[in-house]
Amino acid sequence: MRCRSIRLRQQGHPERSAAVARQLDALAGYIATPVTTRRGLQARLHYLTRSTHALDAARAAGLNVTGRTLRAWQAGTRTPSRKNLAAIEQAYRTVRRENVARYLTARLNRDGRGTRVEIHPLNQSQVDRPRQWAVELRHLNVRNWDRIVGAWAAGNDRELDEAWVDQVIDLGSQWGQYEYCTNIGFAA
Template identity: 70%
Template sequence: MPERTAEFGKYGASGIKGHEAVARRLDALADFIATPVTTRRGLMARLHYLTRTPHARAAAYDAGLTVTDRTLQAWLAGTRSPTKQNLARIDDAYRAVRRRNVARYLLARLNRAGRGTRVEIHPLNQSGVRPSHQRVVELRTLNIRHWEALVAAWSTGDDRALDDAWIEQIVDLGSQWGQYEYVTNIGFAA
């Protein structure tokens, strides 16, 4: 059984960790607000999302948005503007809360009542590797039936758990799974 890659890129290959590609795809499926937080519209949309219910406020506080209610009201009224650090906190809190809110929905869609979802794994880019050091890698597909660990790690932002969950899934590729630890892209739909 292959081990995890210790010196990725040593011979010129490029790509990203597979779990990072999965997280990017799940983020795309979560349908975040497209308008940047630096605009008034983007800021208001995020603040309304984070403050519309007591549960949302508590989740925003847990995610790191620890300003007073008075400050939040001033931001919502437009009498004060958040600092750059607070804009970053608002965006981070929004993403964390949104992930938690859509995790259960995404999990149901990805598991599809036990049928799972087909995942396309695009291999790493070897264009910078000398031909004598290149591996034979190709586009692979994998049907993942149990997304629980992947979605749970993604929704909490735990990269290590997401990496472990991804490796647990690609082991199903057989003895070649180590070739798909790093990828250029991962595609799936829900």
Template identity: 70%
Template sequence: MPEKNIDFGRFGARGIKGSDAVARKLDELAGGIATPVTAKRGWMARLHYLTKSTQTLKAAQDAGLTVTHRTLKAWLEGKRRPSKTSLERIDQAYRTVRRHNVARHLLRRLNRDGRGTRVEIHPLNQSQVPQQLQRVVEYRTMNVRRWDRIVGSWAAGDHQGLDAAWQDTIVDLGSQWGQYEYVTNVGFAA
């Protein structure tokens, strides 16, 4: 059943890949700066986060923030404003560094000393699919005890690894697990 949805949405079904829904939820749990990067307060807060230590500055440079120290200093002093492209790089570097920094904490919270976390899987939306082509797909819950590969792939920005880890996890749903490759939402709390 996995990867059989090559032509997903052909008959009107709507949803997103389950691994993308998990990544969104992990991003939400990771939190961060709420002010948009386009506002001065937003990009200044991100720059302060990225430059608070030499380790975070190196991680930001590795994540794609490649500007001179002179430019960075001018931005931090408020003498210059980053270009639109630089703002995108600042935001991307911030998200990458933030994921790396909170991954260990999230992993500990989600694994809960082997007890795991309850996950709610909301099936795909079939309201636009003709009645005779609709599948019986229901809301499901499961307890995920091993989050290591999922959180590790998310923190590294490895979309294929996250997708593979999520598919290996939903196999625990039984013979119908392929019906949950695409979903409307995946919810869990940590």
């Protein structure tokens, strides 16, 4: 088992850190209304155009339309295509992640005290009894979130995965059993 875990770590498997990314996304507090509705579209456009800095970040994130088109979308005289709706959603999520990353890092680090993380193991109910691992809910106190949140904010799945595995190793000899999990819970 140890050889397999090391090999997986070297290859890089972003799905190991997907639960962490989902939890950070939940903490980011995205707009709940879908971008396909008028209200959701207007909320995202307002967020992306409320300042010059936000608009520059949106353009850097891939929203490349003219100011005239943006004003028409905001006025409701034109509607974006599916491709542009996807670009608006992607730009919104990217800018939101960048905006909340510093706050989340500070909240999760808690001046060096860190944040307690619950790791829920994989559901093994469909595995034959003799082949099941003896794993249970584990707790881990992560004291340094800088690398994890930075990779999440940048959208770098590989770096996020490596940063998360570096934290899970602190579980000791059983860390390989918690490398893949059903759910990870923590709050900021």
